[in-house]
Amino acid sequence: MELTLLMYLIPSLIMFGCGIYGFLTRKNMIAMLISLELMLNAVDINFALFNRFLYPGKLEGMMFSLFAIAIAAAETAVAIAIIINVYRIAKNVDINQINKLKF
Amino acid sequence: MDYSQFLMMPQEIGLLAVFLLVFLYDTFMPRTTQRALPLVTVVLFGVYMTWAFLPPSMGKCFGDMFEANNATWAMKNILNIGVFIVLLQSVKWTNDDFVSVRRGEFYELILLTLLGMFLMVSARHFLLFVIGLETASLPLAALAAFEKRYYESREAAAKYVMTAVFSSAILLMGLSLVYGACGTLYFSNLSFGVTATGGVNWMLIVALAFVMAGVGFKISLVPFHLWTADVYQGAPTAVTSYLSVISKGSAAFAFMVILVQVFGSLYQEVWQWMLYALIVLTITVGNLFAMRQRNLKRFLAFSSVSQAGYVMLGVIAANEVGMASMMYYILVYIFSNLAAFGVVMAIENHCGKVTIDDYNGLFKTNPWLAFTMMLAMFSLGGIPPFAGFFSKFFIFVGAASTGSVAIYVLVFIALVNTIISLYYYLLVVKAMFIRQEECAIDRFRSHWTERLAMVICVAGIIFVGLASCIYTSLTKLVEESPNLFLMI
Numbered sequence: 001m002e003l004t005l006l007m008y009l010i011p012s013l014i015m016f017g018c019g020i021y022g023f024l025t026r027k028n029m030i031a032m033l034i035s036l037e038l039m040l041n042a043v044d045i046n047f048a049l050f051n052r053f054l055y056p057g058k059l060e061g062m063m064f065s066l067f068a069i070a071i072a073a074a075e076t077a078v079a080i081a082i083i084i085n086v087y088r089i090a091k092n093v094d095i096n097q098i099n100k101l102k103f
Numbered sequence: 104m105d106y107s108q109f110l111m112m113p114q115e116i117g118l119l120a121v122f123l124l125v126f127l128y129d130t131f132m133p134r135t136t137q138r139a140l141p142l143v144t145v146v147l148f149g150v151y152m153t154w155a156f157l158p159p160s161m162g163k164c165f166g167d168m169f170e171a172n173n174a175t176w177a178m179k180n181i182l183n184i185g186v187f188i189v190l191l192q193s194v195k196w197t198n199d200d201f202v203s204v205r206r207g208e209f210y211e212l213i214l215l216t217l218l219g220m221f222l223m224v225s226a227r228h229f230l231l232f233v234i235g236l237e238t239a240s241l242p243l244a245a246l247a248a249f250e251k252r253y254y255e256s257r258e259a260a261a262k263y264v265m266t267a268v269f270s271s272a273i274l275l276m277g278l279s280l281v282y283g284a285c286g287t288l289y290f291s292n293l294s295f296g297v298t299a300t301g302g303v304n305w306m307l308i309v310a311l312a313f314v315m316a317g318v319g320f321k322i323s324l325v326p327f328h329l330w331t332a333d334v335y336q337g338a339p340t341a342v343t344s345y346l347s348v349i350s351k352g353s354a355a356f357a358f359m360v361i362l363v364q365v366f367g368s369l370y371q372e373v374w375q376w377m378l379y380a381l382i383v384l385t386i387t388v389g390n391l392f393a394m395r396q397r398n399l400k401r402f403l404a405f406s407s408v409s410q411a412g413y414v415m416l417g418v419i420a421a422n423e424v425g426m427a428s429m430m431y432y433i434l435v436y437i438f439s440n441l442a443a444f445g446v447v448m449a450i451e452n453h454c455g456k457v458t459i460d461d462y463n464g465l466f467k468t469n470p471w472l473a474f475t476m477m478l479a480m481f482s483l484g485g486i487p488p489f490a491g492f493f494s495k496f497f498i499f500v501g502a503a504s505t506g507s508v509a510i511y512v513l514v515f516i517a518l519v520n521t522i523i524s525l526y527y528y529l530l531v532v533k534a535m536f537i538r539q540e541e542c543a544i545d546r547f548r549s550h551w552t553e554r555l556a557m558v559i560c561v562a563g564i565i566f567v568g569l570a571s572c573i574y575t576s577l578t579k580l581v582e583e584s585p586n587l588f589l590m591i
Binding site: 016019023029032033036039040042043046047050051054055058060061063064067068071074075078079081082083085086089090098100101102 | 337
């Protein structure tokens, strides 16, 4: 069976949607971070896909996804550090408890 | 590789040199000399800032990824002025007992984020733009968590990092769709690609909406502004002032470059109207929420949301006048907002009070602080002899220069909102001058660096508006920059 662009694109878009859904509904900050990772990975897949299927001669998309992976790793590192920082003082990572600043 | 192309980016190289010197000083100098680090940074940065005013180099380098022209040169200098004032204001705070252990990190991260913003301003390829954006926003999350002894600072950092990563994921998704539709990420090639698709291409419109949402988070335009108040309140005041002027100004400039260069041919049908809705929402909601705030940092947060809407008026014009007036607005906004934050920071460093009610009767005890705050509020609100009036005037002229009726209506809405905003700016002035209070903040003398920063800000508020040559030369610089508005 021939694999077409669409057959890869649909899973990546579903991943992105799941990421947004998870980010908006989860109450645990670690779970929210995992959802963010899903979104970022969906983007990487997209770039690689478009490059492979639509513009196979050039490498721009592949390079971009490499850089995007590195950026995502940096973002996760900072986010994890901050979550640990919050955990040390609040003793949990539930966003319902971390709501001193409002209105 | 041709190393001479590094000469195209003198401002970035100079900033990097300042960063390295500060880093080496922080790492290798003995403990006894560490107390001088803030002043060393300020002096180094001051020397660099004056040096960066040397005439600009024009051209493209690194395979056309990076462009230096008159407009980017002027924008970087405006950002430099703002950062210099922020560094000056933070000297006292970083010599605090709790903060002093990590004071080196504060200055290094600030300088590094500025480098990211420079890349963002000059980028002509989306890869460089994204790297610049991340360099500008990730260290800011770490900076927001800087006051480790306060719970609020940690919570603010958590909120900031979550929204920043979410927004950059949305932005990257938009970029991947742009890449899919056009097959390149160079701004110049993309604009031809966007034109070639012809008429309304749904994939590009979705991509445009994603890019707008992603960058809108950084500028805190209204549907994406929810992080602003919490982060501004929780973060240390030095970081808040940095976030509210420098980060916002650079993102606004880069946003305009992307919109006019990449999506220029979609201006009439699509993004003019998207931006229209965003501006109306931003100005109105920012104003309405600012009215009910009692904490001064939250109050300034919502005021800066509504100011971001005014900055966007220059973007919606999408011509030379619009860009020049936007840069002028950012310059004036730097002086007025940093004056307000300077007063807030001085009082917070002295006694930790930040609500508006604490400011009752401030004029009796600290007339100079009250005077500075009053000038800042007048300038933010746009009362005539001060710079804020001229910047609002020019940005309205810039928006109206497109000549379309819809934009005239938009300018009218913005004008009505200016009157509304006067109400809450004057609430602060009323608290300081008219309200009486038995236990007002006692008389104190702020640190000389804070006073110097305030003097610079007040001078800016008074003279930037009166010296008409500044706006004229900005207009000239933008008009001399090649190919900025080719695609509109």
